[in-house]
Amino acid sequence: MAGPLISMRMVRNSIADIPRHDLPAPFSFRFFAEGDEKSWLDIQGRAEKYLSIDDARFQNEFGSAPHELPRRMMFIVNPEGRAVGTATAWFNTGHPGIVYGCVHWVAIHPEFQGKGLARPLISRCCERCAELGHDRLWLMTDSARIRAIRIYASFGFVPEIDNEDDRRAWEKIAPQLPGLEIPGA
Secondary structure, eight states: OOSOOOEEEEEESOOTTOOOOOOOTTOEEEEOOTTHHHHHHHHHHHHOSSSOOSHHHHHHHHTTOGGGHHHHEEEEEOTTOOEEEEEEEEEEEEETTEEEEEEEEEEEOGGGTTSSOHHHHHHHHHHHHHHTTOOSEEEEEETTOHHHHHHHHHTTOEEOOOSHHHHHHHHHHGGGSTTOOOTTO
């Protein structure tokens, strides 16, 4: 999609009935361990096409609660133990009075894209949010990530529209997302 990136929010107001996708063999999951900042930076840096990924980005996203990383940041690893995908079952207080679980910074290393890893990663991230006590989910994406938006919609996430700018942004990309319902449209 040409033009500037437009940030877009999606929500899932219930954690019930999250679609389950199993991770294909021989991959496995593990949680964040000391030194995994480098793994996160490597995966995100190689997968991210639109934003700069560096130590400052990691600190900005996770520096307020580094003690949460070992129970919230997950990695897909290959049989050699190399981290090839990541997502974080984070939390968000951007909704007044409600703490949402947040599906945060989902990425698969480009060498491993197309191997059926994204849906199991999102599935596990949503499950982890539920295990941590969240009963609703939230995520941020942007207008260029049509494939990701399709996957999120398959998990029951819907556009969150707070104002006319949000509505215009979703309506602009709606032709690329057949079947996605835009609230109030």
